[in-house]
Amino acid sequence: MRTREKIVILLDYAEETPEYMTARGIGLAKRLSEKKKDVTFLSKTVKSGFGGSEIRYLEARNSGAAFVKYEKASLSYDEERGKFIIEAGDGVFDLSIATPYVISVKSGETPELEIISKKLRLYKKNKKDKNQNGGLNDDKFFLYPAFSTRRGVYYVNPALISPDMEQSVRQAVFAITADMAAIKAPGYVKEINRGFNFPEVDPDKCAFCYSCYRACVHGALEPDIGLSAMKVMESECEACCTCIAICPGEAIARKDSRRQPAGKGKYKIYCCENGAAYGFESLRPFLGEYGRIMDSERVACGGSVGADMLANDFKDYETVIVACCVEDACRHMDGEKRACRQVRRAAELLQKAGLAKKRVEIINVSHEMKNLMKDKILNILGESV
Numbered sequence: 281m282r283t284r285e286k287i288v289i290l291l292d293y294a295e296e297t298p299e300y301m302t303a304r305g306i307g308l309a310k311r312l313s314e315k316k317k318d319v320t321f322l323s324k325t326v327k328s329g330f331g332g333s334e335i336r337y338l339e340a341r342n343s344g345a346a347f348v349k350y351e352k353a354s355l356s357y358d359e360e361r362g363k364f365i366i367e368a369g370d371g372v373f374d375l376s377i378a379t380p381y382v383i384s385v386k387s388g389e390t391p392e393l394e395i396i397s398k399k400l401r402l403y404k405k406n407k408k409d410k411n412q413n414g415g416l417n418d419d420k421f422f423l424y425p426a427f428s429t430r431r432g433v434y435y436v437n438p439a440l441i442s443p444d445m446e447q448s449v450r451q452a453v454f455a456i457t458a459d460m461a462a463i464k465a466p467g468y469v470k471e472i473n474r475g476f477n478f479p480e481v482d483p484d485k486c487a488f489c490y491s492c493y494r495a496c497v498h499g500a501l502e503p504d505i506g507l508s509a510m511k512v513m514e515s516e517c518e519a520c521c522t523c524i525a526i527c528p529g530e531a532i533a534r535k536d537s538r539r540q541p542a543g544k545g546k547y548k549i550y551c552c553e554n555g556a557a558y559g560f561e562s563l564r565p566f567l568g569e570y571g572r573i574m575d576s577e578r579v580a581c582g583g584s585v586g587a588d589m590l591a592n593d594f595k596d597y598e599t600v601i602v603a604c605c606v607e608d609a610c611r612h613m614d615g616e617k618r619a620c621r622q623v624r625r626a627a628e629l630l631q632k633a634g635l636a637k638k639r640v641e642i643i644n645v646s647h648e649m650k651n652l653m654k655d656k657i658l659n660i661l662g663e664s665v
Contacts, residue, residue, distance in 0.1 A: 286379040287317050288366055292324035293353055303330040306340050308383065313343035320377060321347045322368055348375060355382070400433055400499065426452035427459070430498050431518060434459075477535035478517050479524050483509035485531035492523035492532060525583035525618050545575035547661060548593055549601040550585050552615075553578045556603035558647035563654050570661050582642075583615030583622070590626035590640050599661060600626075602642045603653065609646065616644060 289305050291297040297305070302323070309321045321340070326349055328334065341347060350368035357364050363378045428435045436452045481492075486509035493501045493510060500516035501523060503509075509531075512523075524532045547570065551557035557578045564571040575597070579585055582604025593600045604619045623642040630640065643656045 285318065285381065286377055287312055287319050287381040287383065288364070288377055288379050289319065289321045289383045290353070290355070290366065291322065293355060296325065297323070297327075299327045299330045302327045303333070303336065305383075306336045309345040310336070310340040310343045313340065313345045319345040321345055322350055322353065322366070323347075324350055324353070350375070400428075400430060426455050431516060432460075478514050478519055479512055479521060479532050480535050481510050481512060482531045482533070483507045485529050486510055487529045487531070489528065491526050491528060495522055495526045497522070519580065521580035521584040522615075524586075525581055525615055530586055530588065546573040546597065547599045547601070548575045548577065548597040549603055549657070550577050550579050550582065552582045552604045553580055555605045555609075555647050556643075556645050556653060559645070559650040559653055560603065563650045566654055567657060570658065574661075581615040581619075583618030585619060585622055587622045587625040587629065590622065591629050594630065594640075599639045599641070601657065601660060602640075603645055604642065606644045606646055606649075 289309055291302060291305055305321065305323075309319045312319045330336075337347070348368065349370060351370050353366065353368040355364060355366055358378070361378065363380050364382045366375075366377045366379070366382070368375045368377075426434055426436050434456050436449070436456075483504075488503070488508055488510065490503075490510075493503070498516050498518050498520070500513050500518070501510050502513055504511040512532075519534075521534065524534065549556075549560065551560050557576075560576055564574070564576075567574070582602050585602050590600055590602075602619050602623055604616045607616060609616070620642055623640055626640045639660070641660045643653065643660075645653045645656070
């Protein structure tokens, strides 16, 4: 009896595979297994955020595909045998597969698209290996597969969420049409702003260093030659405040936050609008007395909370907490890392000023980590009393 050649579908080898690509890989494993192929599906992480994930995994397994989760893997090619050699292990068991068929599930990018993305300054994840470039929104979980990081610029990913390509294209066209209609609608600028005013540049502080220009993924910063300073184009701005967080001269601030008046509380917490803000208000009743005497402020990104803001807060508050995204989950160019640096800087300023009893702390939480957020807040405030 002839032994069937193995087909290996390898995910997460060069970089983490997006969820919708995982869904396509599972669908491919199912179809190959139904055609009596010996399929092994290797992945470093098990993703289940896409629609019907459990059913898709189950159908593929029932079709005969073998799923293996690994921690480390290596890939080489044996020219004499004409086969790829894949070594994988999970720290306990090791697996070695020799196969002429290795399928990497990812989307490609043409040289033309690379040129266009550079001209439009569309943000892409930096990758050392140029051959590993994926789509413009492969690693951006918060973007619909038809959107890019710049408003009004669309990129329809060839590997969309749905395995039904025709249905996916219809969904993409519908999403783009709806977005274009919304942009033209009166009041759209205010709607997308979600309560935040646009940033503005103080020309007296601007060093004209172009840091904000290079960082803005929406192309909303432009040089004003007459003022020798940058300016914000509100028609392009998404009010994400990345420019505020990255400006080395602290020359950019939201129009409504040059100095926000203090509330009536004893403590204050800054909550990232994409994470902690969703969970904080729901857990406030469970913070007891602390919840009643704590003021909260939503910010676009924890990295936009500057050391000067924190220092000024200590005129009115005993303890200030910055609640931002968990590590490497921030969508604002490592905003949580900048938030950590700002908090450390504020703590050093307080120590130099002799205000040892007043505290500033940072916590890394997502919108679903309510219990962890509650425990961390209670621990911080309990120690500050």
